[in-house]
Amino acid sequence: MRTPCIAANWKLQKTVAEVEAFIDAFLPLVKDNTTVEIVLAPVFTALHAAGKKLAGSNVGLSSQDVYHEEKGAFTGEVSPSLLMDVGCKYAIVGHSERREYFNETDEFLNKKAKAIQAAGMTVIFCCGEPLSVRESGKTNDLLAGQLDGGLKGLDTNKLILAYEPIWAIGTGVTASPEQAQETHKFIRSHIEKILGADAAASMRIQYGGSVKPGNVKELMACEDVDGALVGGASLEAESFAQIVNFGG
Ligand code: PGA
Numbered sequence: 001m002r003t004p005c006i007a008a009n010w011k012l013q014k015t016v017a018e019v020e021a022f023i024d025a026f027l028p029l030v031k032d033n034t035t036v037e038i039v040l041a042p043v044f045t046a047l048h049a050a051g052k053k054l055a056g057s058n059v060g061l062s063s064q065d066v067y068h069e070e071k072g073a074f075t076g077e078v079s080p081s082l083l084m085d086v087g088c089k090y091a092i093v094g095h096s097e098r099r100e101y102f103n104e105t106d107e108f109l110n111k112k113a114k115a116i117q118a119a120g121m122t123v124i125f126c127c128g129e130p131l132s133v134r135e136s137g138k139t140n141d142l143l144a145g146q147l148d149g150g151l152k153g154l155d156t157n158k159l160i161l162a163y164e165p166i167w168a169i170g171t172g173v174t175a176s177p178e179q180a181q182e183t184h185k186f187i188r189s190h191i192e193k194i195l196g197a198d199a200a201a202s203m204r205i206q207y208g209g210s211v212k213p214g215n216v217k218e219l220m221a222c223e224d225v226d227g228a229l230v231g232g233a234s235l236e237a238e239s240f241a242q243i244v245n246f247g248g
Contacts (some may be wrong), residue, residue, distance in 0.1 A: 004220065005245045007062060007124060008234030009092065010211050019046040022237050023053040029241035031058065037210040038226070039124075040136045040234075041088055044078055051087025058198035062124065065098060068108075069113035080119030083126050092229075094126040095152060095168045106149025113154055122158045124229065125150055126208070127187070130162035131167035140186050149188055156199035160206060162229040163187055168209025170231060174193055177218045177225075180207045184224035213242035220246055 014022065019042045030038055041062040042050050051061050067077035083091060093116065094109040126147040129139045141203045143163075152160070163183055168175050174181070184205050192200035207219050208229030219225050234240040 002202065002204050002226045003037050004035070005037040005206060006107060007092075007162075007206065007227070007229050008040060008229050008240050009041050009064060009095070009208075009229055010043065010235065011064065011097070011231060012043060013235060014042055015051045016046045019050050020196070021052060021057075023050060026052075026058055026241055027059065027235035029237060030244055033058065033245055035171060035247055038244050041090070041092055041215045047083065048086040055087065058210040060089045061087050061231055062092055064092050064095070065087050065196060066091045066112055066116055066180070067092065068111040068113070078219070080115050080121060081126040084119050084121060090122045090160075092126065094130055094161075096126065097168060106146055109150045110152050110154075113159075117155050117158045120158075122160060123154065124160045124162055124206070125154075126162045126164055126181075128166050128169075128209075128230070134165065134167065138181065138214075139152050140154065140190075143183070143187060144190050147187065148194060149185060151191075151195065154195075156195050156203060160190075161187060162206040162208050164208035164229060166209075170210070172210050174215050174219070180219055180225055181222035184222065188224050204206045207216060211243065213239055213246075216243045216246040 039060045039062045041064050053159045054061050063083045066080055092114045100102045116123045127143050131140045133142050165175050187205055188200050193202055204226040206227040206229045207225050211228045211230045212233040
């Protein structure tokens, strides 16, 4: 049985005070939820405050990115152990916005993912195709390439995948449950090929792209969908609580 993991990706949003207010409102709404692994990913500047508020709760903390070096002359960067220091147990890598705007390659993401795991945290590794690739029927080829390059040498016990079709991110257009299931199934079969049957059976694969309270249930009902990575609909405590409490 795979425990679903549902994570909020707040991107470049929320001040420290807003993050604290969210957590104060959110924790009571989800405190009885024992079936979902719940994660919040604020901006770097709010991680410390969020870590203090979440200590001892059933909600984990994630960064949205990380740098793979531990220390040194890397102006502006943040290392995995510094994230651990403020309470992070997870780090997202490879979000399509990072791939697109910051030219992050699978090779570079693989370095980050290894460094995250070496520090003791869990990687949330994102993959996904643009609309042009889906329309040309090459989605699986592109995903296979992202997984081959990005997941090389990783500890599968500290790894969660997030499948996020780029055409569904922030657009209000969600992949249909059939499209999500078909692609998740392909991802799981590819994981089996590159990382083995045990890893494939236990790997959580989140779906991301316009997940909201109204569609989470049908997506989570898909056999190979084991959680969600949620942007827009995670910004309000009530809305994100409805998503994580999808099971009732
Ligand atoms: P969205 O974003 O839920 O706003 O579509 C998802 C994401 O980018 O992780």
